[in-house]
Amino acid sequence: MSELQSSLQLPVLDLTQPIQSSVLSSLSQACGDWGFFYVTNHGISKEMFNRVYSLSRDVFSVPLESKLKLGSFSYTPRFIASPYFESLVVSGPDFSGSAKASADVLFQDHHKPELRDTLQEYGAKMAELSQRLLKILLMMTLGDETGKRCYQNEFSNCHGYLRLVNYTPPHDVEKHEELVEGLGMHTDMSCITIVYQDSVGGLQMRSKEGKWIDINPCENLLVVNIGDLMQAWSNGRLRSSEHRVVLRKLVNRVSLAFFLCFEDEKVILAPKEIVGEGNCRSYKSFKCLEYLNFRQSNEVGKFERIGYTVKDFAGLKLPQPDDPYQEKPGI
Ligand SMILES: O=C(O)CCC(=O)C(=O)O
Ligand SMILES: [Fe+2]
Numbered sequence: 001m002s003e004l005q006s007s008l009q010l011p012v013l014d015l016t017q018p019i020q021s022s023v024l025s026s027l028s029q030a031c032g033d034w035g036f037f038y039v040t041n042h043g044i045s046k047e048m049f050n051r052v053y054s055l056s057r058d059v060f061s062v063p064l065e066s067k068l069k070l071g072s073f074s075y076t077p078r079f080i081a082s083p084y085f086e087s088l089v090v091s092g093p094d095f096s097g098s099a100k101a102s103a104d105v106l107f108q109d110h111h112k113p114e115l116r117d118t119l120q121e122y123g124a125k126m127a128e129l130s131q132r133l134l135k136i137l138l139m140m141t142l143g144d145e146t147g148k149r150c151y152q153n154e155f156s157n158c159h160g161y162l163r164l165v166n167y168t169p170p171h172d173v174e175k176h177e178e179l180v181e182g183l184g185m186h187t188d189m190s191c192i193t194i195v196y197q198d199s200v201g202g203l204q205m206r207s208k209e210g211k212w213i214d215i216n217p218c219e220n221l222l223v224v225n226i227g228d229l230m231q232a233w234s235n236g237r238l239r240s241s242e243h244r245v246v247l248r249k250l251v252n253r254v255s256l257a258f259f260l261c262f263e264d265e266k267v268i269l270a271p272k273e274i275v276g277e278g279n280c281r282s283y284k285s286f287k288c289l290e291y292l293n294f295r296q297s298n299e300v301g302k303f304e305r306i307g308y309t310v311k312d313f314a315g316l317k318l319p320q321p322d323d324p325y326q327e328k329p330g331i
Contacts, residue, residue: 095123
């Protein structure tokens with residue numbers, strides 16, 4: 001069952017068009033059912049993606065010895081997440097500082113200021129886009145006024161980081177009978193994630209029924225998915241789906257993922273407006289950092305291939321009358 005595959009027509013949010021109620025309702029359904037949608041006319045040019053893509057290729061073609069000098073916070077070598085996955089994290093909001101620190105190690109005397117400048121520009125654009133999308137999701141879920149208020153009160157200290165990913169398939173990938181996973185099944189520890197994938201494809205999300213569904217690359221479309229922090233904050237109204245990357249072709253695949261996250265100290269608790277009158281909270285309150293630490297200590301292979309999600313960490317199975325947060329909202 002879980003290996004069955006199909007593809008799905010996900011809604012495309014066009015940011016140059018007024019957001020009509022029909023758009024919001026299909027977006028809302030997609031966020032609840034799949035936790036994935038596409039965005040187009042997002043204001044980031046093809047030329048910008050090409051530049052970041054090409055710089056990513058430069059980064060990953062540096063000898064392993066130099067990449068390892070970056071340290072495990074920035075660089076994840078192959079054989080950690082999977083034998084085929086390596087990544088570089090560039091942290092915001094000072095993407096420039098983070099990229100420069102990596103460029104200094106990777107390229108040393110061969111000064112590469114374009115890495116710093118391009119990643120600053122790209123990171124800032126992604127941060128802006130992710131905040132815009134988050135606002136739309138909040139207004140979609142809570143109405144304009146409450147959505148805007150929640151955004152200001154709860155999401156204004158969010159921060160973002162970029163992960164450049166390079167997948168190198170095994171030389172006999174096309175003959176493999178078993179599926180080759182470039183990145184195993186996981187959920188994202190973000191509020192929302194935005195992914196640019198090249199034309200190779202292979203990203204899949206898992207439906208509620210356990211079916212794997214292709215999230216195909218489409219020119220000019222970015223993939224947006226809901227992360228665990230948003231699933232808990234929204235009391236499960238927005239879904240953080242399990243997803244993975246499968247490798248089918250003998251070509252490298254590059255993806256550029258941007259994660260918008262709460263600050264470490266943020267206490268995540270679904271507000272009463274989102275829980276709705278007469279309903280109970282499905283998650284107990286927790287500090288963002290506590291969840292990140294929980295995931296890190298429970299990851300199989302110490303990375304994304306996880307056995308546990310936010311449901312295991314903070315999910316409430318039954319209403320608990322002695323939990324102060326479990327009182328009926330509105331009281
Ligand atoms: O490479 C991709 O397309 C997705 C990567 C991903 O899911 C992640 O980095 O969390
Ligand atoms: Fe992911």
